[in-house]
Amino acid sequence: MxxxxxxxxxxxxxxxxxxxxxxxxxPLIIVDEKRNEVVQLSQLAIDEGIRVGMGLGSASSLCSExxxxxxxxxxxxxxxxxxxxxxxxxxxxxxxxxxxxxxxxxxxxxxxxxxxxxxxxxxxxxxxxxxxxxxxxxxxxxxxxxxxxxxxxxxxxxxxxxxxxxxxxxxxxxxxxxxxxxxxxxxxxxxxxxxxxxxxxxxxxxxxxxxxxxxxxxxxGQLQHPVNFYIPPEHFEQYLELYYEVSNLQYLEKPLLKLYQLLDRYLRLKDKLAAEVLLVLHQRDSDDLSFSVTAAQGEYRADKWKQLTQLSLESIKLNAPVIAITLKVTRTLNKYAQRVDLFKGSQGSLSSSELVSILSAKLGKDKIKGLQIAHDDRPEVANQLTAPFSVQAKILKSELLRPSLLLPTPVPPTEAIQIVSCPERVVTGWWDDHPVVRDYFIGRSETGRWLWLFKDKNQQWFIHGMFS
Amino acid sequence: MNKLIDILQHQHLVWQGSKKATVSVGESSGYQTLDEQLAGGFTQGVTEIQSEPGIGELRLLLPLLKQAFSQERLVVFIAPQGIVSAQALAAQGFELDKVLIVYPDDQQQALWAAEQCLRSGACHSVVMWLNQALEVHQIKRLQVASHTGNSHQFILRVNKAESLSLPFDLSMSLQAHEQGVLARINKRKQGWPSGDFTIGMADYWPALTVQARPDNVVHFPKVKVS
The missing domain is CATH 3.30.70 (Alpha-Beta Plaits)
Structure with missing residues (x-):
């Protein structure tokens, strides 16, 4: 069983x-309005003789304050x-x-x-x-x-x-x-x-x-009792009601610290860092005031977050007293575990795919690229950018001497260039919309730059890459 | 009094004998002359390379970058001025699935991406092209990140864009040379600047060097006999 x-x-x-x-x-009592009876009470109230189940009238007659x-x-x-x-x-x-x-x-x-x-x-x-x-x-x-x-x-x-x-x-x-x-x-x-x-x-x-x-x-236990189990949400959100109204922002320090201590523990258990938190100050008879606090590196320690929040609080003006606070984590980061190598000292231990996901989350997916070689003689087709880690390294081999940087579009030369190699003729692409008829040469400019240039069928010269 | 020392320390004006100098043996650059000048090779940290584009500044780094693959780590190119040629890298024996290219929108993003890559430990080296001025704290951050991740950061730029001296671990300037590049060490951590020295690249790229003219050729006289 x-x-x-x-x-x-x-x-x-x-x-x-x-x-x-x-x-x-x-002394504090909490009264159920419907039934008009005391349901919860603080120790001070018990000392005054108030008991659970009393009416509000009898309770207030026992204690004036x-x-x-x-x-x-x-x-x-x-x-x-x-x-x-x-x-x-x-x-x-x-x-x-x-x-x-x-x-x-x-x-x-x-x-x-x-x-x-x-x-x-x-x-x-x-x-x-x-x-x-x-x-x-x-x-x-x-x-x-x-x-x-x-x-x-x-x-x-x-x-x-x-x-x-x-x-x-x-x-x-x-x-x-x-x-x-x-x-x-x-x-x-x-x-x-x-x-x-x-x-x-x-x-x-x-x-x-x-x-x-x-x-x-x-x-x-003779009959089945179905139970719905709790599934926790994947984020941190805490609401704290204040015992008294706060109109001076400095007094928020202690309740905030309490919230941040919970955050601290939550993050420590999850082994994460919070990069951005949203604080909502619930004001009496007024709209909620919300602002976010960010820590660029990610942080979990309560006192650091308190410090950061104090800086943001300085620029905030309250319209009405605060009655409650909500703390919500809007962005978390994985903690960089420090792997300590005996000889090399500490090392970060993020896998390459984790790194790519971090980069693409911030910069955008189209900004992170991998390399690929297409089986084509046209350099601009052969050298391709693809999604990272999408190709197998084994099949990509090339023995050709190619410039390490290709220009996105070929440009006409602006300085005198001495040709130092024999031509390499590329005539292809007649089957699709990008025909190429070029003679490629390696050239050295007067300033000593190694360039890759071609002469097209109109006898015009273009620089297509740099052996940088 | 203590505060004063703190301030001085913060500005790196005080050197304390108790600080242990960590002597790290560099990774071989693949060029014997350069290794000799650097006493072993490139150490982890931030290296600045000032050069005109296209004289061989990237080719200088390729033998070092190739060592990433024996360690199963990545090589990241940030903000290259063009398309990094897969064929050129493959010809040098690069494993292309371990190469990442990042095209950030601005320098701020480039620096951020570089820091992430360096710190992750997944990258062996990060090569970044920059053309705007840098600040001291940016270099410091990259340095800390590269030590955390045990990685190399190379910053390629045409020339120095700021008036003050930046705390690079190594700063080199390169000039074109017929046999490779003419290098000079401007500053170096735990070492002295050097004079100009030639780094020959004929072993790796024989086609990209100017052949010395044989000196036993006598030019045919072109003077007309009248």
């Missing part, structure tokens, strides 16, 4: 707000994606359970780790960097893991018997069922999972409706 791990983030919106720890801050934010589900969903993206470097199969849960498939990852504990240690270490509060539990089905994590089991274990027992202990209220269905079950005296689990699926389907059967079937 597959082992699953569920991560439940009870206060995602609260944890993700940017807060400066040293400033004396007010209360900061209240509305609960926004889409903010949490966005943050959840960010966490999934973050964890993707450590674990492969992640499913999103918006607004505040992540389901991870553990079994496949265990082949890479010694045991479940080392896997969890590795994962938790990575997750703790985000400094979020979370609850977790394992289970042999997605529903089991989810239910136990939401019940704050906070225990990692693969013991089937123990998990079974834990599930059986839980009250039915925490099941992922409609309140109506739970009510209905309570009326017939079913309060605990144990009551349902002791029955077989056919027996359940006789007594209860299809929803309950499906749920229990999936919980116990």
């Amino acid at each position: 597959t082992l699953w791990l569920y991560l439940h983030f009870p206060s995602l919106q609260l944890d993700a707000l940017f807060r400066q720890p040293d400033v004396g801050i007010k 209360l900061k209240v934010l509305p609960y926004q589900q889409q903010v949490e969903s966005r943050l959840l994606k960010r966490i999934a993206h973050w964890l993707y470097s450590v674990t492969a199969d992640i499913a999103l359970y918006p607004p505040n849960g992540l389901l991870l498939r553990v079994s496949n990852m265990l082949t890479l780790h010694q045991n479940l504990n080392s896997y969890w240690q590795h994962l938790a270490q990575h997750l703790n960097r985000l400094a979020l509060s979370y609850h977790y539990a394992t289970g042999y089905s997605p529903y089991a893991a989810r239910m136990l994590a939401r019940q704050r089991l906070d225990h990692i274990c693969a013991d089937q018997h123990y998990l079974q027992q834990k599930i059986a202990e839980q009250p039915l209220i925490c099941a992922d069922l409609e309140p109506k269905v739970i009510n209905h079950l309570a009326k017939v005296g079913v309060h605990c999972f144990d009551d349902l689990l002791s029955l077989s699926l056919p027996a359940l389907s006789k007594r209860f409706n299809i929803e309950v059967v499906n749920y229990i079937g999936r919980l116990t």
Whole structure:
């Protein structure tokens, strides 16, 4: 059976707000407007006696200096994606359970780790960097893991018997069922999972409706539970909401550094460099202000990016206070790995095709050429430019003495030239639209330049190349 | 005080004994006279060659460039003034699938492309034709790149276009000569400038040298007897 791990983030919106720890801050609560109850609250608010589930009225009567934010589900969903993206470097199969849960498939990852504990240690270490509060539990089905994590089991274990027992202990209220269905079950005296689990699926389907059967079937792993796994986008984009509004650009330094540190880590994991980033400052009641910062060489270090950004910030004027920042990488480069040769010292290690792709990305494909020899006696036809690496070297041989540089179009000579060779007659091309009747000579000009010239059938002289 | 030293160091006005002089043995240029003058051959770094076009400046480099193929590396020509002839290179034993030609729009792009090629390590040499003035920092960047990628950079131009001296690893000027080219080393890292010396090319291109007139021929008298 597959082992699953569920991560439940009870206060995602609260944890993700940017807060400066040293400033004396007010107690903060996040209130669900629809239900008018406190859903998330900071430690200071707990100290004041406020609890989850209280109404806004009773909360504000307990504390006079209360900061209240509305609960926004889409903010949490966005943050959840960010966490999934973050964890993707450590674990492969992640499913999103918006607004505040992540389901991870553990079994496949265990082949890479010694045991479940080392896997969890590795994962938790990575997750703790985000400094979020979370609850977790394992289970042999997605529903089991989810239910136990939401019940704050906070225990990692693969013991089937123990998990079974834990599930059986839980009250039915925490099941992922409609309140109506739970009510209905309570009326017939079913309060605990144990009551349902002791029955077989056919027996359940006789007594209860299809929803309950499906749920229990999936919980116990008897029915298939399809899971959509998260596939990370190939780019870096981070959104950071500020705890307070910033109208002085200098105060953006710290939140920016936080974003750049994430970028730093992202790039380091991918072994890439960012060449250009786009910063969007979301202003209150005003249009977003966006500007890009570039590093010609490519850079990944957070402090360097901060430095570069400060330079650009100097020329920027805010229309309204900033409430949030988005950082997006618009161009990345491959890091030039340094290959160190014992005798020759460090060497770049880019393959030739990588080099060509870099060059053609910036200059354009038609600017990078390779060489080819066509089997033709006309020099301008024989010496061709093609796409790089498109020809085989073995078949291209030539024994003729030819100038190293051919002029794109032959030009009449402007100085006295002494002919030093016998003529080489080229009469060909009568079958296509480019007939050639020429006598080629090697000449040496008065200044000592070695030229390749020809006399055409009208007895006119042209320079066609240089033996440079 | 420290700041002052930093500034002086930055301007390369202070030489420190602790700096280890890295003596790198150059790659043979293929011409014995030139190798002797350069104490081994071309070292990696940026080499400037001032010459009129067409006197043999590119042919001077071809034996060196050919060594790229034994190392399975590329030779890149940037901004050639014409079409680099595949036949001419093939006659010299070049492997054409290891030759790249880059036609940049301007000098800025040319320098950028050269830097990428040098740094990549995939290229043995980069030959670049330039005709505008260069700046010190541009040469420095090419130098760093060529050391990273262990590659050679050759800059071919007609004459010096700037008033100040640029930090080339090697600067040579070439003049036409009947037996090859007449070369002179203008400046060189870890070495002295030289006087003029002839580099004979008759071994590689016998057809492109002026045959010495035999001195035992007596011209037939053309004086009319009256």
